[in-house]
Amino acid sequence: MARSRWWLGALAFVGVSLLVAVFVLVGEDGPPPGEPPGPPGRGPLTVVALGDSTMSGEGAGDYTPATNGRNGNWCHxxxxxxxxxxxxxxxxxxxNLACSGSPAGHVALGDVEQWTEQSQARRLATLVENHRVAAVVVAVGANDDPHFSRLISECFTSWFMDDGSPCSERIKTDWPSRIDRMVPKVVAALEDVQKVLAAAGYDREDYDLVLQSYASPIGPDIPESLRNLDGCPFRKEDLRWVKYTGAISLAAGLREVAAQTGVRFLDLSRAGDGHEACTGGxxxxxxxxxxxxxxxxxxxxxxxxxxxIQxxxxxxxxxxxxxxxxxxEFLASNDESAACLEGEDGHLHAAPSVVAQRQG
Known part of the structure; x- marks a missing residue:
């Protein structure tokens, strides 16, 4: 009998020891069995793009048939x-939920439609039902008060008409106020994205939210032989203004948006240096x-x-x-902001803001 009690005691001791070991390894706050780390919900870990043409892929070709004019959808x-x-x-x-031409209101919650499509934030709310969103990248604002694409068109018209002053002379008079009016609209859009994810059970640390600025597509360093309909029909003054003032100040406004909303910021304003349209001759x-x-x-x-010509x-x-x-590179880092700059290898790299500002 004593021997039986000894074996029972030994087995009990081993059982308790195993339970203590499991408790120590898993911890009081350890996830329940089967629950994946990171974002809540179910489905694959996903990165999502929201915004306008610079994020949708306008210019990159091979557009999905459904977004290449079918039934009026030109999201490209x-x-x-x-x-x-x-x-x-x-x-x-x-x-990719981005849509060419979208203003900030189309990224936000609401009834705004762009090329037949509903709000991108609403589509994100549907997406999180079967995807675990690890990162959301947004590029928007240029189609609001700055009307950056329209600005490019105006400068083309200025070259074509070849009369009066360069288009940048007219645009720069109210350019700062245009950017100021854009800021609260992009702030509201990012806040709506955060609301959608919070409603789906996401804590702020469950995902990355990145606001991206715009690269200048044109610059003054192009052959004179291409400053026409064969390549880049713009006046020299306008090419300089778009690259050195327009894109840079637009990025400054978006940096302010990132600061107000507490999101990460990736500056692309100088990402195209030396690789703008027509620079290759x-x-x-x-x-x-x-x-x-x-x-x-x-x-x-x-x-x-x-x-x-879209x-x-x-x-x-x-x-x-x-x-x-x-x-x-930026998503893999812990930097709150960075700038895309070309490295010695000829590729873009995410340079921390302090380094980028020093090189600017």
């Missing part, structure tokens, strides 16, 4: 877009932006004709690959 999403080049440990899926292979581009076949259809002066497939590379 491309499989070559930068979000699909993101490489980050654990992330296995990329989803006779060989465009080094360029990361489209030149003046006409889809001639679209001119044969009334409903497509107005979109025949791709012009947007990042091309090579540019998106470089932006995606820089974005990957």
């Amino acid at each position: 999403r491309s499989p070559n877009a930068s979000v699909h080049h993101v490489e980050l440990t654990g992330i296995v899926k990329s989803v 006779a060989d465009p292979s080094s360029e990361w932006f489209t030149r003046f581009t006409v889809q001639w076949d679209d001119l044969q259809s009334a409903e497509r004709a107005t979109h025949a 791709e012009s002066f947007h990042p091309n497939a090579a540019g998106h690959a470089q932006f995606g590379r820089c974005l990957s």
Whole structure:
């Protein structure tokens, strides 16, 4: 009998020891069995793109048929877009909800439609039902008060008409106030993205939220032979203003948005230096932006004709690959802000803000 009690006691001691070991290893706050780390919910770890043409993939080609004019949808999403080049440990899926031409109101919650599509924040709310969102990257604001794409068109018209002052002379008079009016609209859009994820059970530390600025697609360092309809039909003064003032000050406004909303900021304002449209001269292979581009076949259809030059002066497939590379580096870092700058290897890298400002 004593011997039996001894064996029972020994077994009890071993059992308790094992339980204590499990408790120590797992901890009081350890996740329940089967619950994956990181973002809540179910589905693959995903990076999501929201915003306008610079994020949708305008200029990168191979647009998905559903967003290439079908039933009035001209969002122009491309499989070559930068979000699909993101490489980050654990992330296995990329989803592009951006739509060409979108203002901040289309990224936000609300009833705003862009090319037949509902709010991107609402679509994100549906996405999180079966995806675990690890990062959201947003590029928006240029189609609000700054009207950056329209600005490029105005400068083209100024060159074509060849009369009066350069378009930048007219634009710069109220450019700072345009950016000031843009800021609260982008702030509201980012706050709505955060609301959507909070409603889905996400804590702020469960995901990265990155606001990205815009790279200048054009600059003054191009051959005179391409400053026409064969490439980049702009006046020299306007080329300088877009690169050295327009894109830089737009980035400053978006940096303020990031500060107000507590999101990470990636500055692309100088990402295209030396690779702007037409800088390659006779060989465009080094360029990361489209030149003046006409889809001639679209001119044969009334409903497509107005979109025949939509791709012009947007990042091309090579540019998106470089932006995606820089974005990957930034997401993998702990930096709150960085700038995409070309390294000695000819590729873009995410330089911490303090380094980027020193080089600026």
